[in-house]
Amino acid sequence: MKKIIMSTLLAAMVVTTPSFVLSAGAINGAEPERGYVSVSYTAEKEVSPDTVEVSIAIRTDDRKTMQEAVRKNKELSDKVYAYLKGQITPTNGDYLKTANYSASPSYVYNNNKRILDKYEVSNNIIVHTKSLDKISTIIDKSLELGATTVDSLNFSLSEKDAQCAELLSNATKQARKRADIVAAAAGSTVIGIRNIDTSCSFNSSRPRYYANSLMMKAAPMADSADAGSGSNIESGTIKVYSNVNANFYLK
Incomplete structure (x- = not known):
């Protein structure tokens, strides 16, 4: 019984004994402001600026089939792309890329009923070039070949x-x-x-x-x-x- 009491007292002493730890800052003192x-x-x-980027859009539609709308878009896009490819200089950092391609049906509403109107296809060709002197001709010729709109035109460094x-x-x-x-x-x-x-x-x-x-x-x-x-x-x-x-x- 005495051993049990003695062990309990020792445990209490260990728990309640305070510890004093001095940090390096407290010893050396804080650095004055x-x-x-x-x-x-x-x-x-x-x-x-020495670089220009233009987004040229080709949009087509057909009221009968999506396949025909896609075919029309591809035909025009191929013409525009072939022309643009001859106007850039890849070794100078110029490039072409396709962006925002979409193909979807378009609907109209009549008496709260949704009715299929046509199929629409949209394709954007991004032209990135350092030939700033060509950009006017590039835009005009692309529209002449069947491009629908110029969505954006940005000059940069x-x-x-x-x-x-x-x-x-x-x-x-x-x-x-x-x-x-x-x-x-x-x-x-x-x-x-x-x-x-x-x-x-x-x-x-x-x-x-x-x-x-x-x-x-x-x-x-x-x-x-x-x-x-x-x-x-x-x-x-x-x-x-x-x-x-x-x-x-x-x-």
Whole structure:
């Protein structure tokens, strides 16, 4: 009986005995807070795009069978694709690809009843090229060959990283200059970097272009010289922005 009581007391002592553990921070002391200055700078410039991407749509329909709607679409798509293939330079990074292909029945409603109207097939050919001087002719000829609409037209830069690197370098240098000016005015000196956050963005004005095959057929042909010049499409410029937010330690 005494052994049992003694074991119980020892267990209670082990459980209730407090422990004292000192962390390294408590021994060495916390690092004193250091003063710093926050600055920001945004560098920007306008550059000319070197790449264009256009989405050319071919849409067909048939009121009898889906097979006929598909056949019509393939016939027109093959003509447009064959032409476009001869206008690009794959070794220069140009390419063609199919996007948003769809084939589905279309219905109308009459007296709350759904009635089959026709079968529709849609196919988009994406043209990605650096031959900006050809884009007007590419669009006009594609519509002439049976393409239905131009769904989108976007100009861009192929070397975005190089443009960002140049501006970020400039923005960082200017941010440091601002920090030195503020520090000197406050009777301090910049002694190091606390942290730096950077970002780079692009902003381009997208040209609005819309045409369809019916418009092309109805448009009067002034003369052979004008007919060969193509639609007037301006690529414009692209604005590149690089922003730096930096905190510098002072003494």
